[in-house]
Amino acid sequence: MLTRLGPPLAIGLLAGPIIAGLAGTILPAFGYFPALGGFTFNLVPFAAVLAEPGIWMSVAISIGTGLAAAAISLAAVMLFVAGWSGTRTFARIQHLVSPLLSVPHAAVAFGLAFLIAPSGMLTRLVSPVLTGWQQPPDVLIVHDAAGIAMTAGLIVKEIPFLLLIALAALPQTDPARTRALTASLGYGPVAGFLHGTWPPLYKQMRLAVFAVIAFSTSVVDVAQILGPTTPAPLAVRLTEWMRDPDLAMRFMASAGALLQLGLTALAILIWIGLERVSSAICHRIRASGWRFRRDGWLRSLGLACVMLAVLTVFAGLATLALWSVAGLWQYPDAMPEWLTLKNWMKTLPRIAGPLGTTVIIATLSTLIAVVLSLLSLLREDETGRRAGRGALMLLYLPLIVPQVAFLFGLQLILILAGAAASLPALVLAHLVFVMPYVFLSLSDPWRAYDRRYEAVAAGLGKQRWTVFFRVKLPMLARPVLTAAAVGFAVSVGLYLPTVLIGAGRLETITTEAVALASGGNRRVIGVYAFLQMLLPALGFLVAIFAPALIFRHRRAMRV
Amino acid sequence: MAEQGLHLDQVSIALNGNALLAVDQRVAPGEVFTVMGPSGSGKSTLLAFIGGFLDPVFSASGRVVLDGTELTNFAAQDRHAGILFQDPLLFPHMSVCANLAFAIPASVNGRKSRADLADTALNDVGLTGMGARDPDTLSGGEKARVALARALLSGPRMLLLDEPFSKLDAGLRQQMRELVFAKARAIHLPVVLVTHDEADAEAAGGDILRIDGT
Numbered sequence: 069m070l071t072r073l074g075p076p077l078a079i080g081l082l083a084g085p086i087i088a089g090l091a092g093t094i095l096p097a098f099g100y101f102p103a104l105g106g107f108t109f110n111l112v113p114f115a116a117v118l119a120e121p122g123i124w125m126s127v128a129i130s131i132g133t134g135l136a137a138a139a140i141s142l143a144a145v146m147l148f149v150a151g152w153s154g155t156r157t158f159a160r161i162q163h164l165v166s167p168l169l170s171v172p173h174a175a176v177a178f179g180l181a182f183l184i185a186p187s188g189m190l191t192r193l194v195s196p197v198l199t200g201w202q203q204p205p206d207v208l209i210v211h212d213a214a215g216i217a218m219t220a221g222l223i224v225k226e227i228p229f230l231l232l233i234a235l236a237a238l239p240q241t242d243p244a245r246t247r248a249l250t251a252s253l254g255y256g257p258v259a260g261f262l263h264g265t266w267p268p269l270y271k272q273m274r275l276a277v278f279a280v281i282a283f284s285t286s287v288v289d290v291a292q293i294l295g296p297t298t299p300a301p302l303a304v305r306l307t308e309w310m311r312d313p314d315l316a317m318r319f320m321a322s323a324g325a326l327l328q329l330g331l332t333a334l335a336i337l338i339w340i341g342l343e344r345v346s347s348a349i350c351h352r353i354r355a356s357g358w359r360f361r362r363d364g365w366l367r368s369l370g371l372a373c374v375m376l377a378v379l380t381v382f383a384g385l386a387t388l389a390l391w392s393v394a395g396l397w398q399y400p401d402a403m404p405e406w407l408t409l410k411n412w413m414k415t416l417p418r419i420a421g422p423l424g425t426t427v428i429i430a431t432l433s434t435l436i437a438v439v440l441s442l443l444s445l446l447r448e449d450e451t452g453r454r455a456g457r458g459a460l461m462l463l464y465l466p467l468i469v470p471q472v473a474f475l476f477g478l479q480l481i482l483i484l485a486g487a488a489a490s491l492p493a494l495v496l497a498h499l500v501f502v503m504p505y506v507f508l509s510l511s512d513p514w515r516a517y518d519r520r521y522e523a524v525a526a527g528l529g530k531q532r533w534t535v536f537f538r539v540k541l542p543m544l545a546r547p548v549l550t551a552a553a554v555g556f557a558v559s560v561g562l563y564l565p566t567v568l569i570g571a572g573r574l575e576t577i578t579t580e581a582v583a584l585a586s587g588g589n590r591r592v593i594g595v596y597a598f599l600q601m602l603l604p605a606l607g608f609l610v611a612i613f614a615p616a617l618i619f620r621h622r623r624a625m626r627v
Numbered sequence: 628m629a630e631q632g633l634h635l636d637q638v639s640i641a642l643n644g645n646a647l648l649a650v651d652q653r654v655a656p657g658e659v660f661t662v663m664g665p666s667g668s669g670k671s672t673l674l675a676f677i678g679g680f681l682d683p684v685f686s687a688s689g690r691v692v693l694d695g696t697e698l699t700n701f702a703a704q705d706r707h708a709g710i711l712f713q714d715p716l717l718f719p720h721m722s723v724c725a726n727l728a729f730a731i732p733a734s735v736n737g738r739k740s741r742a743d744l745a746d747t748a749l750n751d752v753g754l755t756g757m758g759a760r761d762p763d764t765l766s767g768g769e770k771a772r773v774a775l776a777r778a779l780l781s782g783p784r785m786l787l788l789d790e791p792f793s794k795l796d797a798g799l800r801q802q803m804r805e806l807v808f809a810k811a812r813a814i815h816l817p818v819v820l821v822t823h824d825e826a827d828a829e830a831a832g833g834d835i836l837r838i839d840g841t
Binding site for chain 1 (some may be wrong): 680683706712719720763764781782
């Protein structure tokens with residue numbers, strides 16, 4: 069009975085806020101919102117947006133950085149999987165990459181900034197010995213006008229994401245046998261992969277790639293930390309308008325959010341065009357019979373790209389950690405003069421509140437998401453009908469619709485309902501983003517479960533819920549906890565939903581950390597960013613070690 | 628007095644409108660009814676239908692009657708069908724003893740009497756003192772015997788066997804066959820055996836239904 073509620077509840081809680089939010093964005097965008105004094109439909113808000121200085125530049129930056137980030141990270145992942153899948157190097161990198169997925173975007177962006185800034189770790193390591201610099205060079209690296217630093221920040225974070233998506237889909241494409249086949253026909257590994265394995269693999273990754281484009285073209289936190297400021301990418305400017313105390317700005321912000329929606333749609337359309345072109349090129353190459361046997365350099369390039377991304381993130385995080393305990397640290401010293409816990413002692417009192425909020429919101433939204441996912445999957449077991457393409461699209465909806473497009477409207481509705489900045493509202497907003505990740509990460513292991521165990525247990529006379537709680541759930545404890553850890557990490561890292569729905573009154577460590585970006589106090593930022601990566605890591609530690617401890621005498625329960 | 632044993636009354640199973648098998652058969656207590664067919668012929672769906680865990684993608688008609696009671700609309704857990712699959716499927720997160728205790732009906736009260744029952748069941752299949760072991764550390768033959776003991780402990784009223792001997796090597800297979808059939812005979816259980824091994828059918832000695840894989 070209860071399971072019957074699973075799918076409709078899950079769908080309602082996902083689609084409800086998005087649809088209501090979109091409506092709440094579209095109406096004021098066209099000037100209509102009685103509560104704010106807009107009684108007629110008009111195009112004034114759009115005119116106001118287009119009259120903003122440099123607005124088209126902002127649009128261009130958003131599209132350019134977003135597409136570049138998606139294209140470069142996908143190319144790196146493709147080359148890497150093509151050249152190395154099935155090798156020991158591949159397995160090793162895989163282990164390195166998985167934990168990176170849980171690090172919030174903002175922490176990665178801060179880490180990168182601390183590395184590449186003129187006074188950052190990289191120039192310190194080579195100065196003054198190689199460069200002769202006694203002062204940081206006066207160049208704009210972070211916040212560069214073309215958005216290169218921002219693109220780099222997105223790439224190092226999207227490579228782990230796309231790689232893990234590719235790894236999940238890879239077994240279904242039977243890469244080892246395809247490789248053997250293409251090799252026997254004389255194709256080099258990369259060419260063989262491109263012609264044999266990549267087309268079906270990409271088909272399965274496509275929604276995730278769209279999600280990357282949508283995210284990258286509309287990102288706010290990474291853009292605030294690394295992106296250009298004159299002008300800033302569109303989503304950053306929108307968020308500023310939205311947070312303006314003058315409520316009349318809401319009309320303009322909403323119109324801007326629709327511009328953002330169109331911009332992201334355009335970026336995805338451009339991408340689909342690129343897909344066509346590259347598939348035509350591949351077709352040509354295939355028809356020519358070109359074997360591309362000497363591809364060692366290309367394989368190395370793929371490895372180098374992925375390694376560079378991974379090392380950058382790790383080095384960035386290490387630098388953050390170092391800054392959080394740094395005493396006096398003058399340029400161009402590579403190490404602080406001394407280490408101290410003073411930064412932590414000073415920061416902790418005011419971090420306690422946001423930290424508590426972060427943990428409560430993340431725990432509640434994850435818990436709800438796990439229960440709803442389990443109910444939906446149980447319902448799937450009962451009916452024998454798998455969630456179809458429609459359900460999959462719905463799950464990806466919150467990841468493909470730019471966040472600003474529906475969060476603006478959602479915030480407006482919640483403010484009018486008097487529910488903004490309340491804990492339930494924020495949990496609900498987080499759930500929209502947590503739920504897809506929890507369900508996607510749980511559904512594969514769930515469906516791979518050997519259901520004969522359930523038949524055996526039922527044959528022993530056990531009721532359905534007994535079978536669930538005593539047999540299926542314990543046997544799937546590891547994937548369930550892992551899915552929960554993923555959900556927890558997603559919630560901890562969420563910036564825009566927290567800023568908008570929390571309305572400045574509910575702060576998490578992520579919103580606080582991003583707010584510190586402009587201040588530039590590296591020690592305090594180090595503390596916040598360190599906690600940002602610590603929380604998700606704790607979640608994953610529990611997910612790994614709790615089952616290992618509980619089932620330590622059960623060999624078949626080990627991975 | 629209702630008729631004892633299992634009655635498969637005009638049972639037929641189809642997938643997307645294609646009939647997989649049709650059977651009308653009575654299986655007396657202690658007898659073995661064997662269904663033979665190549666893999667992929669759908670013979671296991673008959674067991675799933677009898678046991679009440681048929682995948683909803685299949686459609687089935689006919690009745691399953693056990694000792695005069697019709698089970699067709701009963702949930703799997705109310706049918707009292709002991710099931711043995713090709714794999715022993717011991718619950719990997721429980722000890723051998725916990726696997727057995729899980730099978731003992733709730734009507735048996737008290738920790739002590741439940742533990743005694745489990746111990747006796749282990750003795751009966753020649754595995755005295757193995758209760759505390761992790762099931763994964765047992766040999767293939769030992770696992771199969773625990774699975775049998777577990778099925779019998781739940782007080783089944785019939786046994787459904789889905790190629791339960793096919794993964795054992797030849798010597799063990801013979802032994803296990805004899806053990807299973809002897810137990811079934813001793814407690815008068817009707818047995819339905821699905822297999823592709825002629826030797827299984829011969830050892831079972833009951834009626835045989837052959838289905839082809841078309």
